[in-house]
Amino acid sequence: MKKFGIKEVVATGIGTALFIVLTEVQIPLGIIPNTSMQPRAAVLAFLAAVFGPVVGGIIGLLGHALGDALFYGGVWWSWVFPDAIFGILVGLFAKSFEIKAGGFNRKKVVLFNVVQVVANAIAWIVVAPVLDILIYAEPAKKVFSQGVFAFVANIIIVGVLGSLLGLGYTKIGAKSSSLTKED
Known part of the structure; x- marks a missing residue:
């Protein structure tokens, strides 16, 4: 098992802070209430894919x-846990994406997007609506509609912005890391 080192600690801190700040950056879908396209999903996917x-x-x-x-x-836990699950699922394939190693090519971008679509489906079409029903007794039709729209919004934003972040990092960041281990 890989060690959780200084790079992972720094990535977790910076990623969490970015995720929080980007909470208010939203493109409302307008059709379903409380559902929007959020760049924070792409940041989460990118950092999970790298670290x-x-x-x-x-x-x-x-x-x-x-x-x-x-x-x-207040915290809406039925939507918090799916983001954690999404991050875990994408992160399970981090080595396969080869973003850190500088090998995030077209084939790896396709793999990244297949993984993020499946992870988003599990998180937003299954987990979020089920937790909404179990925790908050929300109507099934409403929460499954919200889940589907969140799924679609996330696959678009992660597919575009997440892929671009991965490509940019593999071209620039993977070749020169500013974090080095001191003796």
Whole structure:
């Protein structure tokens, strides 16, 4: 098992802070209430794809919970846990994406997008609506509609912005890291 080192700690802290700040950056879908396209999903997917499932899970959990608490005055747990699950699922494939190693090519971009679509489906079409029903007794039709729209919004934003972040990092960041181990 990979060690959770300084790079992962820094990525978790920066990623959580970015996720929180980006909570208010939204493009409302207008059709379904409380559902919008959010760039924070792409940041979560990118950092999970680079640093793995632990970093992805922590960013999804803490970033969403703290963002909700700070901006909305309460935490909607049925949508917090799916972000954590999404981060974990994408992070499980981090080595396969080869973003850190500088090998994030067209084939890896396709793999990244297949993984993020499946992870988004599990998180937003299954987990979020089921938790909404179990925790908050929300109407099934409403929460499954919200889940489907969140799924579509996330696959678009992660597919475009997440892929671009991965490509940019593999071209620039993977070749020169500013974090080095001191003796």
